[in-house]
Amino acid sequence: MKDHIVVLTGAGISAESGLSTFRDNGGLWEEHSVYDVATPEAFERNPELVLRFYNDRRRQLAEVAPNRAHELLAELEKTYRVTIITQNVDNLHERGGSSRVIHLHGELTKARSTRNPATIYDIDYRPIELGDTCEHGSQLRPHIVWFGEDVPMIEVAAEVARTADHLLIVGTSLQVYPAAGLVHEVDFDVPVTVIDPGEPATVSRARVxxxxxxxxxxxWVSDLGKF
Incomplete structure (x- = not known):
């Protein structure tokens, strides 16, 4: 059976494609606080602002391309079983060629009903406007896990992490839970590598x-056969 490589990715990998991130702007995303655009309360208070913010993010996503890191991770599927667990809401992993991607925090190119979270639509790069409704008449919202909301895919991701033969962590400071806790789901003898140009959170046994x-x-790919 092929070795299973589990890759946990964060904002750093998307930033190299030119996408703005909260992480790089001290909790601001182009002058917007997370509390203004990324909470259920923000959407209730000012839905027009929140929809416009994510429409802009979706428009930006359409203008950028996967980078070499996305492509290299996809190419690993020729030799290994690879599962990407990403905190990012963009589709750059899929566009880069990865076939198994778990989105912990939702997907920018999808919308869902405000009344029934299970009613989800692919919208590609189209905007969501006030008055756009699901089939039952409820306003659509971005299919994004906002701060303060449950992370529905975390248990699926944890199950995947438990089957890893290698864990690669790319572009995330491991400060956001519950995603950061996934590293503790991996067996202790599994090699762990953290790729981050800054000061990554401590993973005691990790290669950095x-x-x-x-x-x-x-x-990391060039050294993969050595460990």
Whole structure:
């Protein structure tokens, strides 16, 4: 059976494609606080602002492309079983060629009913406007896990992490829970590598590559047969 590589990715890998991130702006995303655009309360208070914010993010996503890190992770599927667990809401992993992607925090190119979270629509890069409703008449909202909401895919991700033969962590500071807790689901003898140019959170047994996503993933892939 092929080794199973589980990859946990965060904002750092998307930033190298040119996407703005909260992480790089001190909790702001192009001057917007997370509390203004990424909470259920924000949507209730000012739905027009929140919809406009995510419409802009969706428009930006349509203008960027997967980078070499996304492509290298996809190419690993030729030799290994690979599952991507991403905190990102973009579709760059899929566009880069990865076939197994778990989105912990939702997907920017999908919308869902405000009344029934299970009613989800693919919207590609189209905007969501006030008055756009689901088949039952409820306003549509971005299919995004906002701060303060449950993370419905976390148990699926935890089950996947328990089957890892290698864990690769790319572009995330491991500060956001419950995603950060996934590292503790991996068996203790599984090799763990963290790729981050900054100061990553402590993973006691991890190998750390202090480089950006593209350069770091290329280095890790070239060394993969050595560990």
């Amino acid at each position: 590559i202090r480089k950006g996503a593209c350069e770091g993933v290329a280095e």
